[in-house]
Amino acid sequence: MPTALRSRFLVSALSGAVVTGFLMAQATGLQAQQMPIERSITVSATGTAEAEPDSARITSGVTTEAKTAREALTGNSETMSKVISELKAKGINPKDIQTAAFNVEPVMDYSKDGQPPQLRGYRVTNQVVVYVRVLDKLGEVLDEIVSAGANQIQGLSFVVSKEDTLKDDARKEAIANALRRAKLLAAAAGAEVGNVLQISEETQATGPVTYAPRLAKAEMSVPIEAGTSTLEARVTVTWALK
Structure with missing residues (x-):
């Protein structure tokens, strides 16, 4: 093929490709304009359910100070061993006691006159978490822990062992609350709620926690009221709008 003819053929082919591409782009743009945009509404809501705790966790410990680390460690270990032995004697399963x-750590004395701090001794702290499966014994267990030598009660939390199952009522309430709000908002905008497009649930730790200060030896069983725990479920739901 002559060079001039070949050039005209290439130009014609390229021009045809450009026109074809332009027409396809126009068709795609027209199709995108004709496709309706799906309207939707997203609502977050919560639901709650009440449940009675059936167990508890106690975080307690022994803190000991002495002039040397060895003395502090020895004294602390002796006291903590006594605490653990008393807990087991009280019927606490060994698997429910966890360090x-x-x-x-060193204990330093800091002078106010700008002098370097002086080493006063050492402090040893040992903490354990005790799982109490029978709430009726919780007061006795607390009394036993303190009587055995524990000088710290860092925390007490009540536990609902079947929390996830009992929270199902809260989940249902959360969905119902979300749907009610979605219908209200949609009606105010002149629309109706259609099919569910997406549901997600936010998970978080729940349960009341009460902190207690350092305790002295008790003269009677510690009074404890477990009360009720509020289980909360939070969902986010997206509906199509009609």
Whole structure:
């Protein structure tokens, strides 16, 4: 094929490709304009359910100070061993007693006149978490812990063992609340709620926690009221609008 003819053929082919591409782009743009945009509404809501705790967790510990780290460790270990032995004697299963923290640190005296701090001794802290499965024994267990030598009660939390199942009522209430709000908002905008497009649930730790200060040896069983726990479920739901 002559060079001039070949050039005219290439130009014609390229021009045809450009026109074809332009027409396809126009068709795609027209199709996008004709496709309706799906309207939707997204609402978040919560639901609650009441449940009675059936167990508890106690975080307690022993803190000991002495001139040397060895003396502090020995004294702390003796006291903590007594605490654990008393708990087992009280019927607490060994698997329900777990060491939560152990720490050895120097105790310094800081002078106000700008002098370097002086080492006064050492402090050893040993903490355990005790799972009490029978709430009727909770007061006795607290009394036993303190009587055995524990000088710290860092926390007490009540537990609902079947929380996830009992929370189902809260989930149903959350969905119902979300739907009610969605219908209200849609009606105000002149629309109707259609099919569900997406549902998600926010999960979070629940349960009341009460903190207690350092305790002295008790003369009677510690009074404890478990009360009720509020289980909360939060959902986010997206509906199509009609």
